[in-house]
Amino acid sequence: NAGVTQTPKFQVLKTGQSMTLQCAQDMNHNSMYWYRQDPGMGLRLIYYSASEGTTDKGEVPNGYNVSRLNKREFSLRLESAAPSQTSVYFCASSVRTPSNQPQHFGDGTRLSIL
Amino acid sequence: AQSVTQLDSHVSVSEGTPVLLRCNYSSSYSPSLFWYVQHPNKGLQLLLKYTSAATLVKGINGFEAEFKKSETSFHLTKPSAHMSDAAEYFCVVSDQYGNKLVFGAGTILRVKS
Numbered sequence: 001n002a003g004v005t006q007t008p009k010f011q012v013l014k015t016g017q018s019m020t021l022q023c024a025q026d027m028n029h030n031s032m033y034w035y036r037q038d039p040g041m042g043l044r045l046i047y048y049s050a051s052e053g054t055t056d057k058g059e060v061p062n063g064y065n066v067s068r069l070n071k072r073e074f075s076l077r078l079e080s081a082a083p084s085q086t087s088v089y090f091c092a093s094s095v096r097t098p099s100n101q102p103q104h105f106g107d108g109t110r111l112s113i114l
Numbered sequence: 115a116q117s118v119t120q121l122d123s124h125v126s127v128s129e130g131t132p133v134l135l136r137c138n139y140s141s142s143y144s145p146s147l148f149w150y151v152q153h154p155n156k157g158l159q160l161l162l163k164y165t166s167a168a169t170l171v172k173g174i175n176g177f178e179a180e181f182k183k184s185e186t187s188f189h190l191t192k193p194s195a196h197m198s199d200a201a202e203y204f205c206v207v208s209d210q211y212g213n214k215l216v217f218g219a220g221t222i223l224r225v226k227s
Contacts, residue, residue, distance in 0.1 A: 004157070040123070042204060042217035043158070050213060058214060090157055102148065103215065105157030 002026050006091050006106035013081045013113045021076040021109050023091030030096040032074035036087040081113045116141045116207045118218035126224040133192040135221045137205035146208040147188045153201045200225045
């Protein structure tokens with residue numbers, strides 16, 4: 001019963017490198033989300049996908065792209081990493097929007113950009 | 115726009131004493147409100163949610179929260195703290211379109227033995 005699985009768990013990049021963070025859920029959820037967590041700022045939404053085939057910007061989308069590959073998988077890409085993107089990234093899923101549905105979170109990817 | 119303010123960035127209690135984590139929200143409509151908990155190096159886990167049913171909401175691990183519209187508050191309480199409650203807690207409100215969640219900055223709970 002894996003829930004939401006994120007890979008990798010840790011990554012160190014150099015400025016300018018590209019990287020894709022992977023997320024998969026096995027709960028047959030329709031909606032998926034990507035957040036970043038920075039100290040003292042809670043979680044901020046980067047992008048979300050309300051259903052397969054759709055994606056929308058969240059609060060902090062600049063510097064990121066996403067792909068909803070299928071119902072299970074939702075990836076986050078950094079095309080040219082910057083030190084300001086050093087953060088912990090969380091993927092989440094929910095049965096559907098609206099957001100009175102609880103979201104289920106992965107354990108995070110800790111990303112450092114030098 | 116919806117917003118959440120967690121009034122304490124850190125709370126320290128002794129084991130066996132009550133816990134109170136304070137949250138005020140701002141919303142121009144009837145919101146859905148949540149409390150999530152995050153243990154070190156883990157993702158967030160739902161503790162409880164309010165969605166306009168009973169104003170006193172019971173969650174997991176003995177936590178509960180009371181929705182007070184007049185005070186725009188949704189404080190989290192537990193009668194007796196346990197060492198395993200040490201974690202970071204997030205108060206969360208849904209946005210007015212119902213598609214996204216807005217997170218507070220978090221409160222770190224420390225439990226002393």
